[in-house]
Amino acid sequence: MDQTLFWIISISIQNKLLKMKTMKIRTTQFKLLVIIPVIAIMLGCETDEEQTVARFTNLVLSEEFNSDGAPNASIWAYDIGRGPNGDGWGNQELQYYTNSSENVTVQNGVLLITAREESIEDSQYTSARLLTKDLFEQKYGRFEARIRLPSGQGIWPAFWMLGADIDENPWPAAGEIDIMEYRGQNPSELIGSVHGPGYNGGNAISKEYTLQNDRFDTGFHIFGIEWGPEYVNFYVDDVLYNQITPEDVTGPWVFDKPFYMLMNVAVGGSFVGSPNAETVFPQTMLVDYVRVYEYNELY
Amino acid sequence: MKNKKYNNLRFILLLGVMITFSSSCERDFSDDVEFSTFPPNGDVFLDNFSAGLDYFPFVDAGADPEAFSVDTSEKFEGTASMRFDVPSFGNGFVGATFNTTANRDLSSFDALTFYAKASQAASIDAIGFGIDGDTNNKFQVTLNGLDISTRWQKYVIPIPDASRLIAETGLFWLAEGASFEGDEGGYILWFDEIKFEKLGTLAQPSPAIFSGEDLSQVVFTGSSLSINGLTQTVNLGSGLNQTASLAPSYFEFSSSNNAVAVVNELGEVSIVGEGTSLITAIVSGVLAKGSLEITSAGGLLESSIPTQPAANVKSIFSDAYPNETESNFSPGFGGSTTETTITGTGNGEVLTYANNNFTGILFDSTVDASSLSFLHVDVYVQEAGTEVGIQIRDVGANQEIETDPNTGNPIEDDRDYRFTLTNLTPGQWTSFEIPLSGDLANQKNNLGALILTDGPNFILDNIYFYTE
Numbered sequence: 001m002d003q004t005l006f007w008i009i010s011i012s013i014q015n016k017l018l019k020m021k022t023m024k025i026r027t028t029q030f031k032l033l034v035i036i037p038v039i040a041i042m043l044g045c046e047t048d049e050e051q052t053v054a055r056f057t058n059l060v061l062s063e064e065f066n067s068d069g070a071p072n073a074s075i076w077a078y079d080i081g082r083g084p085n086g087d088g089w090g091n092q093e094l095q096y097y098t099n100s101s102e103n104v105t106v107q108n109g110v111l112l113i114t115a116r117e118e119s120i121e122d123s124q125y126t127s128a129r130l131l132t133k134d135l136f137e138q139k140y141g142r143f144e145a146r147i148r149l150p151s152g153q154g155i156w157p158a159f160w161m162l163g164a165d166i167d168e169n170p171w172p173a174a175g176e177i178d179i180m181e182y183r184g185q186n187p188s189e190l191i192g193s194v195h196g197p198g199y200n201g202g203n204a205i206s207k208e209y210t211l212q213n214d215r216f217d218t219g220f221h222i223f224g225i226e227w228g229p230e231y232v233n234f235y236v237d238d239v240l241y242n243q244i245t246p247e248d249v250t251g252p253w254v255f256d257k258p259f260y261m262l263m264n265v266a267v268g269g270s271f272v273g274s275p276n277a278e279t280v281f282p283q284t285m286l287v288d289y290v291r292v293y294e295y296n297e298l299y
Numbered sequence: 300m301k302n303k304k305y306n307n308l309r310f311i312l313l314l315g316v317m318i319t320f321s322s323s324c325e326r327d328f329s330d331d332v333e334f335s336t337f338p339p340n341g342d343v344f345l346d347n348f349s350a351g352l353d354y355f356p357f358v359d360a361g362a363d364p365e366a367f368s369v370d371t372s373e374k375f376e377g378t379a380s381m382r383f384d385v386p387s388f389g390n391g392f393v394g395a396t397f398n399t400t401a402n403r404d405l406s407s408f409d410a411l412t413f414y415a416k417a418s419q420a421a422s423i424d425a426i427g428f429g430i431d432g433d434t435n436n437k438f439q440v441t442l443n444g445l446d447i448s449t450r451w452q453k454y455v456i457p458i459p460d461a462s463r464l465i466a467e468t469g470l471f472w473l474a475e476g477a478s479f480e481g482d483e484g485g486y487i488l489w490f491d492e493i494k495f496e497k498l499g500t501l502a503q504p505s506p507a508i509f510s511g512e513d514l515s516q517v518v519f520t521g522s523s524l525s526i527n528g529l530t531q532t533v534n535l536g537s538g539l540n541q542t543a544s545l546a547p548s549y550f551e552f553s554s555s556n557n558a559v560a561v562v563n564e565l566g567e568v569s570i571v572g573e574g575t576s577l578i579t580a581i582v583s584g585v586l587a588k589g590s591l592e593i594t595s596a597g598g599l600l601e602s603s604i605p606t607q608p609a610a611n612v613k614s615i616f617s618d619a620y621p622n623e624t625e626s627n628f629s630p631g632f633g634g635s636t637t638e639t640t641i642t643g644t645g646n647g648e649v650l651t652y653a654n655n656n657f658t659g660i661l662f663d664s665t666v667d668a669s670s671l672s673f674l675h676v677d678v679y680v681q682e683a684g685t686e687v688g689i690q691i692r693d694v695g696a697n698q699e700i701e702t703d704p705n706t707g708n709p710i711e712d713d714r715d716y717r718f719t720l721t722n723l724t725p726g727q728w729t730s731f732e733i734p735l736s737g738d739l740a741n742q743k744n745n746l747g748a749l750i751l752t753d754g755p756n757f758i759l760d761n762i763y764f765y766t767e
Contacts, residue, residue, distance in 0.1 A: 151503060151534065185538040188500055213499035215536065278540050280503070 053240040054226045056142040061292035065111045079129040094268035096123035104128035115265045117281035129264035137164040137258040140295030144224030150283035151217035154275030155184030156266040161259040172200035175254035180223035187215040192234035198251025207242040337404040341495030346377040351399035362394030375414040375451040375491035387485035392476020396430035398468045405464035408495035411456040417447040418487040430469035439546040457533040459549045460583040500536030506582035509589040519599035522642045526566035550580040573597040602677040602728040602760040614763035618647030624664040655754035666746040671764045674733040679758040687720040694747030714738040
């Protein structure tokens, strides 16, 4: 209810109804609430049921992982190795990415991305990173995945996006949207971010969301964004926890162009620190589905 | 998922009310089909004792019953906290359990939680729940060495398997004191908001038996042994792992071959036949780390009964004579791989050594063997060619074992005599009468240890010094 009230107050004070894409209130109730805010408290529960964290419903990609074996090659490709400069993808990550079925496979309707402790090349760990570059790219829309996360110090899974023009406009100019990042040592904390020129790396525009009385490594949770012109809304399950607009970023807004998706489990690196003696391997991220809906400008 | 609406909620509620009304004229279920349960009250101490709670200090063990009070000036929340004045060294300790007179059903919770602070940084020796004299502490959980800071912080003790906790009385216990001169003492511990909670943030339970080690042991039919090192590590909501000691009744033990070994719910293994069996355990469906591979060679023959008159004997380990001194049979020498167990057989106890490289028997008090001439020992092996080295050590007037770390030889005022038990016949006991000679001939009034080398697998019995 607090969150509902927060949104209601935001709406009434800022009078930015058209810009707030995050919540649907039936018109009659909305008028009531503006006129007599007290009633909002009384009706709080009811309006809460009406809160809508995402509204784009025209499904354009539905990856349900229903066929055992390697993921659908017409959608998913792989990054292999330790990055173009061999430096752990710019983050001192410790894993070597492969496309081996030991690191990425579909079983029983679930995509499994597994980080293992095994030596390959100069690396002590293997894992996998899937991406839809040149295979599925889209401007705006709703991108969500239902995931059960791994855990442990130094485990760094992510579901994220990069600007499809990255080959012409290298990062950070290409833009990056992190739908879900998570540190295995903080099992109840999700991080959603955008990176662009002037706001990237440690200065990304980020918000953390802490799950109450639950954690991300014990069950599946839905991680998503709803993205349109001049806004990205971040949600987890039925909670909308952040909106980022051009006013929030400390540089140019680079999110009005197609992006592609990535999913990976990194090990170590500057964002999470290294695994320790208590980190259990292997660690697996389970992805039940990835769904993309197209942007509907009526909203 | 995202777009679910609840416009029908009121209708459903109305329907529910209608159903309730229309079904209310039916007869209720008879009482027979309902299991009666104890109240699911998780409160222990919020601002005062919760319903039925009482204070039971461990007075018999030396705890100071006056150490506990309810403090209304220090509290995390509300009006009062529990206060314990930990005595300084030598003046007793804080030790008590808080139990209810009426049983509680704790099966809907996943942890005991509390806030605590101390007047100085401290480490609580033992704290947990599940002390219950009626059940022999069947579901006891203990955290050892819980660090407490000088500001209020929340602490969590996970319940290993809440479904078992349906009739509990032991809600909270602790033991803390200065166990040596210089250990923390003379300070105050406060606890507040002690209660059982459903946190939902505990995960990755990792139980263990034998402290997570995979052991193997040669045993004999008719003997028994206990599964020890029972713990569970849980990842707390903070992301930190915490390990607690658990009572055996949280575990389901199993033996892969019940014709060789059977395990009861207290983790006691009885060897019932010849062959091999693997002992494992699970807690709440999770396989515990650690196991014991048992190889039973059938019944152990009796060692011969000693015939020396007791007046001529100073005994270290024998069922035939009183001990001259108690001894430490598992000294834990650095680098030692030896597993030593005192095994009960149908004919008294024997000392079983497995995987020995070197270990020892350290006498709690030195033995004056000035008037004695021999060490007797019976040894049993199963593998041909097994030899066991014995070094009889006199530790000298300073009563300390002094050894050259490079050579293993006695130095300073220590002396020893070394003897090898050889020509052993597998499957039989062999008796040795080892003379107290060599460097011991003139110094045997402070015998302090027997060092055992080689093997690696053997059984000893009837270890005593004597004169004819």
